[in-house]
Amino acid sequence: MNYRPVGLEAWGVYLPKERHTSEHISKETGIPKKVIEEKFGLFSKSVPGTEDHTVQMGANASFKALKRANLTPDNLDVIIWAGEVHAERPLVVNGIKLQQLLGNPLKPWAFDVNQRCGSFLIGMLIAKSLIQINPDINRILVASGYRNSDLINYKNQRSRFMISLAASGVAAIIRGDYQINEILSITAITDGRFVDDVYIPAGGTIQPITPRSLEEGRNFLDVPDPEGLKERLDKYSMSSFVKVIDNALKQSGYSRKDIGYLALLHMKRSAFEYVAKTIGVDPYTQSTYFEDIGHNGQNDGIISIEYGIRDGKIKEGDVVVIVSAGIGWAWNAGVIKWGTP
Numbered sequence: 001m002n003y004r005p006v007g008l009e010a011w012g013v014y015l016p017k018e019r020h021t022s023e024h025i026s027k028e029t030g031i032p033k034k035v036i037e038e039k040f041g042l043f044s045k046s047v048p049g050t051e052d053h054t055v056q057m058g059a060n061a062s063f064k065a066l067k068r069a070n071l072t073p074d075n076l077d078v079i080i081w082a083g084e085v086h087a088e089r090p091l092v093v094n095g096i097k098l099q100q101l102l103g104n105p106l107k108p109w110a111f112d113v114n115q116r117c118g119s120f121l122i123g124m125l126i127a128k129s130l131i132q133i134n135p136d137i138n139r140i141l142v143a144s145g146y147r148n149s150d151l152i153n154y155k156n157q158r159s160r161f162m163i164s165l166a167a168s169g170v171a172a173i174i175r176g177d178y179q180i181n182e183i184l185s186i187t188a189i190t191d192g193r194f195v196d197d198v199y200i201p202a203g204g205t206i207q208p209i210t211p212r213s214l215e216e217g218r219n220f221l222d223v224p225d226p227e228g229l230k231e232r233l234d235k236y237s238m239s240s241f242v243k244v245i246d247n248a249l250k251q252s253g254y255s256r257k258d259i260g261y262l263a264l265l266h267m268k269r270s271a272f273e274y275v276a277k278t279i280g281v282d283p284y285t286q287s288t289y290f291e292d293i294g295h296n297g298q299n300d301g302i303i304s305i306e307y308g309i310r311d312g313k314i315k316e317g318d319v320v321v322i323v324s325a326g327i328g329w330a331w332n333a334g335v336i337k338w339g340t341p
Contacts, residue, residue, distance in 0.1 A: 045294025082123025117326025260318025
């Protein structure tokens with residue numbers, strides 16, 4: 001099989017106009033405003049407006065990506081939904097819903113992937129793989145919408161580390177036989193020891209939704225044992241970030257010293273700075289901290305690229321590393337050689 005380079009042809013970002021400010025979050029949570037701004041790294045976060053439904057936001061970003069590449073939905077071969085399952089309606093194949101919102105082009109076929117905040121990089125990995133094994137597939141749209149801000153109860157102290165969850169849409173057009181912004185290795189680590197540490201208690205087969213469960217707020221994200229989770233996760237999380245980054249770099253033929261830009265997810269400021277500095281990257285000149293929009297799950301990597309281009313931090317020839325992590329637990333990293341070869 002001949003090698004087919006696969007590149008990022010275009011991308012799009014949609015951010016709602018609505019915001020929750022640090023002052024509002026402080027009032028709702030009881031956490032001092034200074035702590036929210038300095039420790040949580042939040043001056044504000046994006047929240048959905050009336051029409052900002054999950055797949056719709058992914059569609060908004062998709063239209064931006066298509067426009068950037070001067071394409072139409074009919075130019076696509078496959079649509080991959082790599083966004084959230086908390087969307088317009090339960091049990092809908094959101095990739096097909098996205099196909100509908102794009103005008104129902106009949107050429108591409110659609111499906112969903114899910115790994116919480118790791119979903120987008122996994123979607124990119126699947127897109128690259130499909131292109132490389134099937135000569136009839138040349139362009140794949142990977143899209144995501146995210147509004148897990150809905151799932152946070154500000155009054156629940158057990159889930160306070162997730163108050164930064166926000167809302168947005170992103171999209172990427174992955175193209176075969178394309179060496180510009182070439183997508184190199186994408187790697188992942190998952191650890192099932194943490195799979196039952198963060199979840200929505202009601203709504204599944206174990207605990208169906210009832211009037212009582214709604215009254216008790218069991219339809220929001222919860223952490224049964226926050227102290228135990230922190231103790232166990234602290235032993236693995238930072239080292240897993242470093243490991244997955246090193247794995248992706250090694251498989252791509254690079255090392256830490258080659259990194260030009262780190263598209264790192266939003267997390268508390270100290271953790272963000274630790275990961276960046278550990279791999280030898282300046283956290284603010286070679287990355288972007290989302291203190292104005294919060295944590296947008298799997299969308300953070302593409303948003304960071306958008307900001308990095310906007311602010312002149314990503315330059316021709318840079319090695320760009322996208323990093324994500326999500327509950328479950330999963331850590332992901334992907335390498336893009338930016339620009340033309």
